[in-house]
Every structure is written in C-alpha cells, then in structure tokens.
Amino acid sequence: MFDPHMLQQDFPILSTPLKSGKKLIYLDNAATSQKPQVVIDAITQYYKRDNANVHRGIHELGDRSTRSWHEARKTIATFFGATPEELVMTRNTTEGLNMVAYSYGEACVREGDLILTTVMDHHSNQVPWQELARRKKARLEMIPVTREGMLDLEWLERKVKVEGEKVKIVAFPHVSNTLGTLNPVEKIVRLVRAFTKAVIALDAAQSAPHLLINFDRLGVDFMAVSAHKMLGPMGIGALFIRQSLLENVSPWLFGGGMIGEVTKERATFADDLEDRFTAGTPDVAGAVGWAAACEYLSKLDMKKVEQHDKELVNYTLEKLQAIPEVEIVGPVERVKRYEVRGKRCGSVAFLYKGVHAHDVAQVLDSEGVAVRSGHHCTMPLHAAFGWAATTRVSFNVYTSKEDIDVFVRALGKVKEVFEK
Amino acid sequence: MYSFMDKKILNNWLLRASFQDDKTGNMDDLYKEIILDHYHHPRNVGKLEGGHIVHVHLANAGCGDVFDVTYQVENGKIANIAWQGEGCAISTASMSLVSEWLKGKTLEEANGLDQKTILSLLGLDEIAPVREKCAFLPLQLW
Known part of the structure; x- marks a missing residue:
C-alpha cells in the first residue's frame, strides 16, 4: 500500500498554509481534486x-x-x-x-x-x-x-x-x-x-x-x-x-x-x-x-487506489455513526451487517441534526477542513428524500485517516457553536 | 527568473486571490451573537391569513433555502409580516431581522432594502462571496 502522507508532498497546495495558519484538510475531492507537481510541470x-x-x-x-x-x-x-x-x-x-x-x-x-x-x-x-x-x-x-x-x-x-x-x-x-x-x-x-x-x-x-x-x-x-x-x-x-x-x-x-x-x-x-x-x-x-x-x-496502481478509498469510506462511516447528531446519507443501514461494504465509493454525505449544511461547512472551514455543502447538483434526489441540503466529505489518494480524525474533531465544534 | 513586468502581472493575480484585510471568512466574526440569537429564536414566524395579504416565495436553488413570506399592507404601510421555511443560520437570521425591519415601514421605505441594510442588520461589515446568497435572500422580496 502507498502512504498518503508521503503522497501529500507531491501536491504543493496541500502544504500551502491557510490564512488562519491552519493546515488544509482537503475533503472536497468529489468536486475537484488537487494536482500533483508532475501534472503542473x-x-x-x-x-x-x-x-x-x-x-x-x-x-x-x-x-x-x-x-x-x-x-x-x-x-x-x-x-x-x-x-x-x-x-x-x-x-x-x-x-x-x-x-x-x-x-x-x-x-x-x-x-x-x-x-x-x-x-x-x-x-x-x-x-x-x-x-x-x-x-x-x-x-x-x-x-x-x-x-x-x-x-x-x-x-x-x-x-x-x-x-x-x-x-x-x-x-x-x-x-x-x-x-x-x-x-x-x-x-x-x-x-x-x-x-x-x-x-x-x-x-x-x-x-x-x-x-x-x-x-x-x-x-x-x-x-x-x-x-x-x-x-x-x-x-x-x-x-x-x-x-x-x-x-x-x-x-x-x-x-x-x-x-x-x-x-x-x-x-x-x-x-x-x-x-x-x-x-x-x-x-x-x-x-x-x-x-x-x-x-x-497507474504508478500508484489503481487496485491499491481502490483499496485506499474503501478503507477511508469505511473509516469515515464508522466514525460518523458514533456521532448521535449525524445521519449518514446513502447505503449505510446494512453496513453494520457488512453487506454494503464495497458498494460505496469516494465520499460520505450526511445531515447534522438542527444545523444547516452551509453552517456545518463554515464551522469546519474555521478548522481548516474543506468540505462541500448544498445539493451537490442532485436536486431531484434531495427532493425525493426531503433533504434541504447535505454536507459531504470526499477523498483522494492523498487523504489520510488522520485527515478524517481532524474532520471528526472539527465536527465537535459545530455543537459548541450552535448549542450556545 | 521573472522580469519586472512578469512580477507586476503575477502580483496582480496574487492580489486578486488574496485575503488582505478580509475578515469575511472568519467564523467567529460571522456567527455573531445577533445572528445566532435570530437563528435559534427567529421572529415573526408564521403565515398571515385573510384579506389584503401579499404572498412571496423566496428560494435559493443552490442552497435549498426556502422561505414563504406573507405581509399585510394598510394605508401604504406594512402593518404585519410573517414568514416560514427552512434555511441556514445566515439566511434565517437575515430573514428574521429583515421582517422586524420591515414592520411599520411604508412600501417606499421597504423598497429601499438593500445589501447594505441587511449587512448592518446582521452586524457585519461584509460577507464572503460564498455566503452572499444566504444573507441577501430577503432581497428577492421586491
């Protein structure tokens, strides 16, 4: 397996400090990915x-x-x-x-x-x-x-x-x-x-x-x-x-x-x-x-890229399922019975009880965590399920489990801000 | 590596994307007490019934914010206003504050509602471009 921490060094933007001085945790990959130096070169x-x-x-x-x-x-x-x-x-x-x-x-x-x-x-x-x-x-x-x-x-x-x-x-x-x-x-x-x-x-x-x-x-x-x-x-x-x-x-x-x-x-x-x-x-x-x-x-090997993504998806599902305010969107009910594993890819979107997705994203941003909020260009889907908007974290090869940990910790701040 | 001209052009572009003197992305500045207060306890929530009621539907397609506003005009003034719907903290607080502001205003005065008014109601000097649609949703009223 490759080490996402090592790969992060190939992506100059990931080590560019944010104005807050915080390290960027980029979890908006389903919208667009970052580019390695070789591509830029x-x-x-x-x-x-x-x-x-x-x-x-x-x-x-x-x-x-x-x-x-x-x-x-x-x-x-x-x-x-x-x-x-x-x-x-x-x-x-x-x-x-x-x-x-x-x-x-x-x-x-x-x-x-x-x-x-x-x-x-x-x-x-x-x-x-x-x-x-x-x-x-x-x-x-x-x-x-x-x-x-x-x-x-x-x-x-x-x-x-x-x-x-x-x-x-x-x-x-x-x-x-x-x-x-x-x-x-x-x-x-x-x-x-x-x-x-x-x-x-x-x-x-x-x-x-x-x-x-x-x-x-x-x-x-x-x-x-x-x-x-x-x-x-x-x-x-x-x-x-x-x-x-x-x-x-x-x-x-x-x-x-x-x-x-x-x-x-x-x-x-x-x-x-x-x-x-x-x-x-x-x-x-x-x-x-x-x-x-x-x-x-190809050099990373797409089979390993696939495995890496699967691990991140499962890790995120596990972490989010432990937060009572969070309702995960998409195949999850049967995850506990290990049936759905492997039927998900790339991202996990969720609802946060009582807080609009835009506000969740704004709080996460204050901790350097970049996520997406809104309807993700799937309005008919949101309408079918009755969601106003969802928050989505999505991954790429440079995403590490530690990034997910930072995101989950930052999610704790949502409660702090909105339970005042 | 860069000639003088190159540097000028580069700096120009860097400036456009920079955040100098920009507090709009600072969360603590954004979620001020007044905004959180109006988000948790929105004013004038509901729906007016009866005669001489104007109904306006406000929507931010991109966010999923939807507000239904009803107001009653008497002698050229907004005698009463109520609204209901779902939105983020910024759009909800904005709608709540604007509804208070509108009450008792003549239609002409009400028409003067603009971005500056809303920002001052929210207690903000400016707002990040990505949250403009939230804050300024009530501008769809007119």
Whole structure:
C-alpha cells in the first residue's frame, strides 16, 4: 500500500498554509481534486518547450505538439481500457453527456420513445435528457432510488420488460456523487440488453478517480469522465464511444480539423475518427497534463487506489455513526451487517441534526477542513428524500485517516457553536 | 527568473486571490451573537391569513433555502409580516431581522432594502462571496 502522507508532498497546495495558519484538510475531492507537481510541470513544460498548433504545422514545434497530443490520447485511452479511436476529447463530463444527447440522441430518438436516467444522477446526466425529450417529444423517466440509497433495479426490470424497444437511451452514474453508491454496471447492462436495443451512457466522473476502469469490459456504449477529478487539469475530459457505434455517431461540433473536404455548399467529414470529433484547436496542454495524471495513478496502481478509498469510506462511516447528531446519507443501514461494504465509493454525505449544511461547512472551514455543502447538483434526489441540503466529505489518494480524525474533531465544534 | 513586468502581472493575480484585510471568512466574526440569537429564536414566524395579504416565495436553488413570506399592507404601510421555511443560520437570521425591519415601514421605505441594510442588520461589515446568497435572500422580496 502507498502512504498518503508521503503522497501529500507531491501536491504543493496541500502544504500551502491557510490564512488562519491552519493546515488544509482537503475533503472536497468529489468536486475537484488537487494536482500533483508532475501534472503542473507537464503542462508548464508543454507551453515552455513544445507549444504549436497540432496537425498542420510543418515545423519542429508542430511536430512535437502533434506527437504530444497523440501520445497523451493514447495514454488516457489505455488508462481506461479503450482504444484512442474510441476516445473523444471534451471539456468535461457534462460536455460528454451532452454530446451523446446531441450526436446520437438527436438522430435516433423519436416521438414517444423512452429515455431512462436515474433520480440519483447529477444534473449533468438529467438535464441534457430532459431537453432532448422535450425537443423530440419523447418521454423521460428516472429510475427511482430505494430507501437504502440503491438504484431500484426491480423497477428497471419491469420498465424495460414493458417498454422493450421503445427504450432508446439508458443513462446512469457509475458512482453517485451524493449517496456514494457504487452501481452494479454489469448487472444493469445485462438487464437493459436483455429487453431493449437501447444505448447505455455511463457517467464515470466519480468513479474514475478511485476505480480501475476498463471501458471495454464494462460493456456500456458511452462513458464520460473529467480529468480534474482525477488529479488532472480543469477544462478537459473525454467521452468514450464503443467502437461498433462510432460510424453511427455524427459530429455535433463543426469547423476546422474535423473535415474531409469543404466546398462553398457543403463539407464532408474526416474519415479519421479521431479527427472527426475534434473541431477546432484542442487543449493539448490539458491532454498532456491529464496523461501525466493517468501515469501518476497507474504508478500508484489503481487496485491499491481502490483499496485506499474503501478503507477511508469505511473509516469515515464508522466514525460518523458514533456521532448521535449525524445521519449518514446513502447505503449505510446494512453496513453494520457488512453487506454494503464495497458498494460505496469516494465520499460520505450526511445531515447534522438542527444545523444547516452551509453552517456545518463554515464551522469546519474555521478548522481548516474543506468540505462541500448544498445539493451537490442532485436536486431531484434531495427532493425525493426531503433533504434541504447535505454536507459531504470526499477523498483522494492523498487523504489520510488522520485527515478524517481532524474532520471528526472539527465536527465537535459545530455543537459548541450552535448549542450556545 | 521573472522580469519586472512578469512580477507586476503575477502580483496582480496574487492580489486578486488574496485575503488582505478580509475578515469575511472568519467564523467567529460571522456567527455573531445577533445572528445566532435570530437563528435559534427567529421572529415573526408564521403565515398571515385573510384579506389584503401579499404572498412571496423566496428560494435559493443552490442552497435549498426556502422561505414563504406573507405581509399585510394598510394605508401604504406594512402593518404585519410573517414568514416560514427552512434555511441556514445566515439566511434565517437575515430573514428574521429583515421582517422586524420591515414592520411599520411604508412600501417606499421597504423598497429601499438593500445589501447594505441587511449587512448592518446582521452586524457585519461584509460577507464572503460564498455566503452572499444566504444573507441577501430577503432581497428577492421586491
């Protein structure tokens, strides 16, 4: 196993003092992760040494930049068990999911068809489908969440059996950013494939930082991720598209780089699939930084990263369960019977009796502990459970059990302040 | 390593993100007695019924704060006001203090409610950008 304390030295921001002089305990990783020096250096070095536009520059820098772009794409695709052809660079997960809606959904969804998403999804995997359904006069339904915080697969089974081929798209998250639930992807894929011809879109934003992901083996058709949640830079992400679908997916951004031939009347699109989905100048430095992050994680070994996260999740659940004012959100009831362990990933969100999440976060901040409070872009989920707002702690490779201890101690201060 | 120009640009950016003379993030400054008092014992809670009642729904989508405000206008003045809902300490205290402030004001005076008024009611000089929406939720009234 790696030592998170050692890793903390790779992340300059973690040793930058806060204005209070307190040490930063960063537990807002599900929103965005911090960046190791290697990622920062990779980006800086690209701009200092290699920067030129890709593909068209017949000069040394053009060559270096193009190579960097292709190498980065290869590294990122390999990290996710995909081929570079299957990888379309986006700005983030949200853009990836919108791309599925615009490029595939626009062409394949008809009036009266059914699109399925889930109540636990991030708004980025709900709103694009609401808008697509509205444009196409199609129907949108959300797979409910059980009291325990799991997807209601019995509901899904009934739905796909009744609707059959009317179901055109099924979208769901690998890991819920609020409940922390790790969804059984293979099981859902089997269920959907057994009764429908729908394409399956997976939001892997929250799983990519913690789990060894093999796009090919997951069996989904589309998978969207963001670099910034997995130690890479902000502003770059990817949509993976299953090889056999590539021919059916039309580009949705048009312009330079993605064309074959252009006349005054019309254009043909590049045969090269990598080019076809890259309209305009890509974020080469971002890709290079992201590739460095993938290499950093690979070096740690994603199996160990996964184990590290599991230990932190369980440790946090145990500590929080001992605090009477705290009600944990997501799969937990059965944790005591050790059944749910391993079905959570990345974060633990909770309610604090009598104190609003924003006030909890503010008190924790005064102790140097950075957490997230609010609805975490899952308003339908919060509404379904009747929560106004929740407080969430989330982890990454540099998070230690001592960080959780500091957080739990700081939580004691909430009582002090609000019981006055 | 940096030329003079570089340093100027860098300092400029550092300044934008710095916290010089900034007390807005200090928790002890934020949770003042007056705020905690109004959070624990909010004033004018409830719902007005009957004629000539104006009803306004205030919401901070991003936070989950929701307040329903009812007020009664008599002779151009806010004769009575009541509100109910759920919010954090800052938005609740703000709503409570503003409801007290509004009572008895003419509509014209009430319209003068602004950020400065709310900050002074809360006993704050300023508020961190991340908590602005909480404090200024009552501004949705007009």
